[in-house]
Amino acid sequence: MGEPIIGTQSISSAPALALLEARAVHKSYWLGQKEIHVLRGASFSLHAGEMASLVGPSGVGKSTFLHVIGTLDPATQGAVLFEGRDATAFSEEELARFRNETIGFVFQSHYLLPEFTALENAAMPALILRKPREEALAAAREVLQLVGLGHRIEHKPGELSGGEQQRVALARALVLRPRLLLADEPTGNLDEATGEGIHQLLTELNQKLGIAAIVVTHNQRLAERMPRRLRLHEGLVIDAA
Amino acid sequence: MKTRFSFGAAASALVVALLAFGAQLGLRHFVGEKTLLSPDAVLAISFGVEALGLLAAGFVASFFGGLRSREQFVSALLLVPIAFGILFLVKPPSFSYDRFYADKPEMLVWALFVGASAFLLGLWGASAGLLIGAGKKPDLAFAYEIGIARTHLRLTRQTALMLLWIGLSVPGALFGAGILTDWHAGARDLTLWHKVGACAGLGSLALLIGYWIRTRVLNARLLPGQAKRRPATLVMTFISIAGVAVGVWALTVVLSVMSGFEADLKQKIIGTNAHAMLLKFTDDFSDWKTVIPTVRAVPDVVGATPFILNEVIIANNKGSPSGAELKGIDVASVGTVSELPKQVIAGDLAWVETPQNIPMTAVAPHAGVSDQLSGDDYQEYLDSTFGRRRDHPEEGSASKIDPSALTKMPGICVGKEMSHSLRIWVGDVISVITPLGEMGPTGPIPRQKAFRVACILYSGMYEYDSKFAYIALTEAQSFFRMKDNIVGLEMKFRDVDQARGVGRKVVAALKGFPFRSKDWADLNRNLFSALKLEKLAMAIILTFIVLVACFNILSTLIMLVLEKTKEISILKAMGARDASVMKIFVIEGVTIGSIGTAIGLMMGLASCSFVQRFGLRLDSDVYYISYLPVLVDAGQFALVACVSVCLTYLATLYPAIKASRLSPVDGLRED
Ligand SMILES: Nc1ncnc2c1ncn2[C@@H]1O[C@H](COP(=O)(O)OP(=O)(O)OP(=O)(O)O)[C@@H](O)[C@H]1O
Ligand SMILES: [Mg+2]
Numbered sequence: 069m070g071e072p073i074i075g076t077q078s079i080s081s082a083p084a085l086a087l088l089e090a091r092a093v094h095k096s097y098w099l100g101q102k103e104i105h106v107l108r109g110a111s112f113s114l115h116a117g118e119m120a121s122l123v124g125p126s127g128v129g130k131s132t133f134l135h136v137i138g139t140l141d142p143a144t145q146g147a148v149l150f151e152g153r154d155a156t157a158f159s160e161e162e163l164a165r166f167r168n169e170t171i172g173f174v175f176q177s178h179y180l181l182p183e184f185t186a187l188e189n190a191a192m193p194a195l196i197l198r199k200p201r202e203e204a205l206a207a208a209r210e211v212l213q214l215v216g217l218g219h220r221i222e223h224k225p226g227e228l229s230g231g232e233q234q235r236v237a238l239a240r241a242l243v244l245r246p247r248l249l250l251a252d253e254p255t256g257n258l259d260e261a262t263g264e265g266i267h268q269l270l271t272e273l274n275q276k277l278g279i280a281a282i283v284v285t286h287n288q289r290l291a292e293r294m295p296r297r298l299r300l301h302e303g304l305v306i307d308a309a
Numbered sequence: 310m311k312t313r314f315s316f317g318a319a320a321s322a323l324v325v326a327l328l329a330f331g332a333q334l335g336l337r338h339f340v341g342e343k344t345l346l347s348p349d350a351v352l353a354i355s356f357g358v359e360a361l362g363l364l365a366a367g368f369v370a371s372f373f374g375g376l377r378s379r380e381q382f383v384s385a386l387l388l389v390p391i392a393f394g395i396l397f398l399v400k401p402p403s404f405s406y407d408r409f410y411a412d413k414p415e416m417l418v419w420a421l422f423v424g425a426s427a428f429l430l431g432l433w434g435a436s437a438g439l440l441i442g443a444g445k446k447p448d449l450a451f452a453y454e455i456g457i458a459r460t461h462l463r464l465t466r467q468t469a470l471m472l473l474w475i476g477l478s479v480p481g482a483l484f485g486a487g488i489l490t491d492w493h494a495g496a497r498d499l500t501l502w503h504k505v506g507a508c509a510g511l512g513s514l515a516l517l518i519g520y521w522i523r524t525r526v527l528n529a530r531l532l533p534g535q536a537k538r539r540p541a542t543l544v545m546t547f548i549s550i551a552g553v554a555v556g557v558w559a560l561t562v563v564l565s566v567m568s569g570f571e572a573d574l575k576q577k578i579i580g581t582n583a584h585a586m587l588l589k590f591t592d593d594f595s596d597w598k599t600v601i602p603t604v605r606a607v608p609d610v611v612g613a614t615p616f617i618l619n620e621v622i623i624a625n626n627k628g629s630p631s632g633a634e635l636k637g638i639d640v641a642s643v644g645t646v647s648e649l650p651k652q653v654i655a656g657d658l659a660w661v662e663t664p665q666n667i668p669m670t671a672v673a674p675h676a677g678v679s680d681q682l683s684g685d686d687y688q689e690y691l692d693s694t695f696g697r698r699r700d701h702p703e704e705g706s707a708s709k710i711d712p713s714a715l716t717k718m719p720g721i722c723v724g725k726e727m728s729h730s731l732r733i734w735v736g737d738v739i740s741v742i743t744p745l746g747e748m749g750p751t752g753p754i755p756r757q758k759a760f761r762v763a764c765i766l767y768s769g770m771y772e773y774d775s776k777f778a779y780i781a782l783t784e785a786q787s788f789f790r791m792k793d794n795i796v797g798l799e800m801k802f803r804d805v806d807q808a809r810g811v812g813r814k815v816v817a818a819l820k821g822f823p824f825r826s827k828d829w830a831d832l833n834r835n836l837f838s839a840l841k842l843e844k845l846a847m848a849i850i851l852t853f854i855v856l857v858a859c860f861n862i863l864s865t866l867i868m869l870v871l872e873k874t875k876e877i878s879i880l881k882a883m884g885a886r887d888a889s890v891m892k893i894f895v896i897e898g899v900t901i902g903s904i905g906t907a908i909g910l911m912m913g914l915a916s917c918s919f920v921q922r923f924g925l926r927l928d929s930d931v932y933y934i935s936y937l938p939v940l941v942d943a944g945q946f947a948l949v950a951c952v953s954v955c956l957t958y959l960a961t962l963y964p965a966i967k968a969s970r971l972s973p974v975d976g977l978r979e980d
Contacts, residue, residue: 140882140973160887161445167973168884175977179879183460193883195453240883 108303172241329362367431371438442888481510552858557909569938612645637785656764720763878976902957
């Protein structure tokens with residue numbers, strides 16, 4: 069396990085444990101007999117409150133990487149450590165709790181539940197945590213204010229614009245104040261200006277709430293602005309700093 | 310994910326299953342010995358407890374994580390030889406009528422059956438464990454799951470009201486139609502509420518049809534593409550609800566009709582035959598006059614009367630003889646145990662003791678004994694008996710006998726069918742022949758005596774009306790040369806269903822041997838067990854309709870799972886547990902099943918009420934009963950509801966477990 073960790077910014081000043089650490093993660097898909105080796109020993113670590121962008125050409129495995137470190141998809145080989153705890157050894161229940169409380173996910177398309185209002189959508193993680201309905205809705209209202217959607221809480225996703233939908237998705241990811249936000253091309257389907265707005269918001273939230281974040285993007289200009297820039301290349305994570 | 314074999318799960322499942330099996334054997338023994346419950350009730354209780362225990366065994370195994378089907382299979386496999394060994398040691402009573410104790414093949418079948426049900430019920434029980442997330446931390450809440458299930462089923466307030474409307478108006482209209490026919494026929498038991506309810510039911514259905522036509526018309530006016538499209542799963546949901554409703558409806562109606570037949574039969578049997586008989590193991594019952602007060606003093610006994618019963622041959626003057634059961638009765642007390650005095654359709658029961666009062670002219674039949682005594686068949690009967698005696702008295706057997714001898718002749722009451730086949734009416738003379746005469750050189754010489762018909766009885770049971778004849782007790786004693794002996798006592802109790810227990814109390818009050826009691830169920834065991842078997846067979850066949858409806862639910866849910874893969878993935882990415890996803894689909898399936906069951910029950914209830922009020926005519930020559938009888942038994946309805954909801958729960962398990970095993974990325978990759 070003593071492999072070199074690529075791209076840790078400052079090992080000396082780091083606290084004892086990184087928030088997130090990927091150790092030589094491999095991920096393969098099989099199409100029949102044919103193996104698609106997407107991640108080939110990717111390693112990296114992220115500290116609490118740190119914000120990073122992840123870039124790379126289409127099909128290189130950015131989404132795959134995000135899913136593996138977000139425990140949505142198990143790694144074929146290697147370990148994903150969260151504050152030193154190995155996520156691959158989690159039981160079904162621990163895994164669910166981890167995804168619920170510690171991680172917030174934002175996907176390329178918003179993936180909101182179409183039958184529920186913005187408020188209910190944003191409250192869903194809190195409801196899953198079995199918080200009382202009133203408490204969950206109050207938390208959702210607060211976080212919708214935070215993303216600037218306080219006035220549209222009773223609308224269903226179909227009645228919101230793309231940018232607003234993505235804000236609701238962001239509110240949903242943040243409602244339980246996770247430690248880590250994983251955003252997979254959150255602005256991919258949006259026009260330039262709206263994408264800019266969402267990125268602005270992400271940066272603000274990172275500063276305000278101290279939530280660590282990894283944001284996948286194709287927009288070079290937005291990626292440049294992040295404090296830390298990662299690039300996925302041939303199945304490895306490279307720190308582009 | 311491969312899970313390792315858990316010896317803990319297998320061992321605990323085996324232990325609990327063994328406890329369940331032991332409980333079944335023990336209960337069957339102790340409940341059977343120590344209580345007065347019927348054998349059927351004892352079987353139901355002991356095997357019910359065993360089934361619950363086997364469910365619990367699976368439930369316990371699920372606490373070791375997952376369904377644990379492998380472990381349960383191993384435990385069920387081990388259970389078979391152990392159960393066989395236990396059965397071999399305890400030598401349980403057999404289920405077969407041929408032998409008392411179970412033999413080896415029967416025990417083997419029994420043990421295999423226990424193993425198979427342990428496995429199947431175990432999986433069922435484990436599904437409940439899975440549902441509450443028993444592997445780690447049990448989670449009994451299901452608040453947001455209900456919310457999501459509701460969106461899948463599109464159960465908004467509006468659709469729920471619509472469903473309620475449909476679910477109430479169709480049975481309501483049926484109910485209303487029944488009341489209207491009654492109203493039309495001038496029934497008197499209708500309150501204002503009945504009438505208002507009938508109009509409301511019919512009006513509601515009319516409104517529903519109107520609404521449907523209106524939406525059709527409005528839809529037809531819409532431009533192409535303007536109409537709302539319903540997803541296929543929603544249509545399938547409706548079909549599933551309808552399927553369950555139809556199954557439950559059929560089940561409740563058929564079972565209620567069968568119960569109606571059974572109750573009708575029971576009422577007729579008890580009306581003629583009392584609730585129980587007190588007999589002796591010996592032939593000598595001449596102390597009956599001292600026994601009767603003791604019997605009547607036993608609590609819950611409302612009446613007791615002596616009787617004599619023997620087989621005889623009865624013939625009219627034309628000499629066509631037929632076999633009959635001749636019963637000697639005590640007219641004064643027979644009314645306290647049976648309905649005999651109320652079954653008289655012509656003449657008077659008391660005339661068997663005072664035959665001199667039987668008129669010389671034809672007596673007219675009583676009106677209004679039973680509403681089944683009407684129509685052409687009955688008129689034809691009256692013409693051939695009463696009419697013949699009134700219009701052609703010279704043809705009768707009594708015409709050739711001297712009137713002074715006639716008045717001294719003892720009286721006899723016969724059933725309506727016997728009077729029909731012998732063409733006799735009150736006042737006619739018949740001869741009764743007993744084979745139990747004095748010994749002659751070639752065996753007993755039959756003895757013959759003439760009787761005058763004192764009354765004609767109608768019980769509603771063809772068998773009784775064609776086979777039974779009644780004479781005075783003292784007359785029977787002298788005819789059969791019994792001195793003051795009798796055959797036994799007939800008893801009536803406060804509650805028929807307690808007949809077995811009260812009968813035993815009576816025997817105990819008489820210090821047991823040589824007395825014994827036989828209740829009506831003992832006396833008619835074959836008839837009622839045949840009816841019960843028929844009912845069971847019918848229930849099983851009709852349950853298949855519900856089963857087919859459950860396959861509808863199964864496919865609807867599979868479609869829903871496929872349609873909602875993305876949503877399931879999102880929920881799981883947000884941290885929903887497997888158990889939660891499973892709950893969503895179980896809630897959906899059980900909701901479909903419950904709505905269907907509720908509608909079916911109401912349809913069943915309304916249909917029964919309709920049949921009762923409308924009165925479906927039967928061919929009384931075939932059925933000996935003129936209207937289709939129905940008996941609405943609340944327990945039976947509850948049982949049907951229970952079976953139907955349990956089956957729908959089973960139908961949800963496969964799709965629900967499949968859905969819960971989806972991974973968060975399965976749905977996210979889709980587009
Ligand atoms: N479930 C799967 N089965 C087979 N192959 C897969 C699967 N998921 C991803 N892949 C393959 O893995 C590779 C990486 O996919 P991934 O979605 O991670 O790329 P990406 O970097 O996110 O691309 P994009 O920028 O277009 O979103 C692709 O070649 C894809 O075909
Ligand atoms: Mg991607």
